[in-house]
Amino acid sequence: MTQIKIFDTTLRDGEQSPGVNLNQLEKLEIAKQLERLGIDIMEAGFPASSQGDFDAVKKIAETVENVTITALARANRKDIDRAWEAIKDAKKKRIHVFIATSPIHMEYKLKKTPEEVMATSVEMVQYAKAKGTDVEWSAEDASRSELPFLAKIIEKVIDAGATVINLPDTVGYTTPKEYGEMFRYIKANVPNIEKVDLSCHCHDDLGMAIANSIAAMQNGATQIEGTINGIGERAGNASLEEIAVALKIREDFYPYHTNMVLNEIKRTSDLVSKFTGMIVPGNKAIVGRNAFAHESGIHQDGVLKHAQTYEIITPELVGIQSNNLVLGKHSGRHAFKDKIEQLGFELTEEKLTEAFQAFKLLTDRKKEVTDDDLFVILTDIQTDI
Numbered sequence: 001m002t003q004i005k006i007f008d009t010t011l012r013d014g015e016q017s018p019g020v021n022l023n024q025l026e027k028l029e030i031a032k033q034l035e036r037l038g039i040d041i042m043e044a045g046f047p048a049s050s051q052g053d054f055d056a057v058k059k060i061a062e063t064v065e066n067v068t069i070t071a072l073a074r075a076n077r078k079d080i081d082r083a084w085e086a087i088k089d090a091k092k093k094r095i096h097v098f099i100a101t102s103p104i105h106m107e108y109k110l111k112k113t114p115e116e117v118m119a120t121s122v123e124m125v126q127y128a129k130a131k132g133t134d135v136e137w138s139a140e141d142a143s144r145s146e147l148p149f150l151a152k153i154i155e156k157v158i159d160a161g162a163t164v165i166n167l168p169d170t171v172g173y174t175t176p177k178e179y180g181e182m183f184r185y186i187k188a189n190v191p192n193i194e195k196v197d198l199s200c201h202c203h204d205d206l207g208m209a210i211a212n213s214i215a216a217m218q219n220g221a222t223q224i225e226g227t228i229n230g231i232g233e234r235a236g237n238a239s240l241e242e243i244a245v246a247l248k249i250r251e252d253f254y255p256y257h258t259n260m261v262l263n264e265i266k267r268t269s270d271l272v273s274k275f276t277g278m279i280v281p282g283n284k285a286i287v288g289r290n291a292f293a294h295e296s297g298i299h300q301d302g303v304l305k306h307a308q309t310y311e312i313i314t315p316e317l318v319g320i321q322s323n324n325l326v327l328g329k330h331s332g333r334h335a336f337k338d339k340i341e342q343l344g345f346e347l348t349e350e351k352l353t354e355a356f357q358a359f360k361l362l363t364d365r366k367k368e369v370t371d372d373d374l375f376v377i378l379t380d381i382q383t384d385i
């Protein structure tokens, strides 16, 4: 089995979904849940984009211990300094420097020649590396870049110290065959490529982000980037939960392993949906409310006789409990604690007591306390971090 590293960018590319704006508390809660989910690298934000994002990345870097914390930076000194300031206290850290390499981006957006883009990349990777951290370099719009240029610039940034090379399909334009061939070309034409992690980063504009990510992996990618629930710019990014479960369910076909703790998927999805306000479509693979529902009589009959007639994934695998615990005035502290953990919150005993008292007060006014009510209580309790 080949080990695949999972790079989660829910807090950066995911937050770039139109209309999404996470505060520090929300980012921290999601970060803690992502750690429980077992991802390897977390892109906590883009510190140069705002003071709020800088503060959130810094707080995450100081809190989350078992995941490499990375921050995004354009290929300039100011962004790299800002990223470094935000992540420097993390136990495991990485600066992620990106610059566009496609003709259309270099000419119209950057107004730079390919030679200038190459020189800037080398200089900025060296600059980031000199901070004493791991450096990932991304060729924005790689899938529309010219392959010989891409191979040359990758060779140079590896020499400059980059340890991860990411080749994004920034506009979700590529196809599995084409994207796979790009990875194969880079593997065959870049000296020292086996010394770095090769990464894919797919957007879903044509609905091919998962297929493209898998094609990249089959052609040498050792890191997959994506988000929870597939949120992100425009049509979003590859859904990490879909990739992890597909690899598990079809391990007969895909000899790849990730560290993702699959039964943490549902609560991570719920937490991200709640805080971002991005509702998960009912028919979304793995985490949609209909993903494990059976409607037609024929299907129901089949499932009653043998679940696998129409169910290729068990709900338990991804952390969906078949029973539903309803919280009301007769519920005790144990059920309450269990429920809030299902929602992805981890409280100290003191905070738990405070939250439980607030919950009990509410049960005098409401028959059934919903997840929405609990989110309000828990967010209130934790705002003093």
Ligand code: KIV
Binding pocket: 013, 098, 138, 139, 140, 141, 166, 168, 169, 170, 171, 201, 203
């Ligand atoms: O899609 C993209 O190209 C990106 C880069 C910043 C990595 O998100």
Ligand code: ZN
Binding pocket: 013, 168, 170, 201, 203, 233
């Ligand atoms: Zn992206």
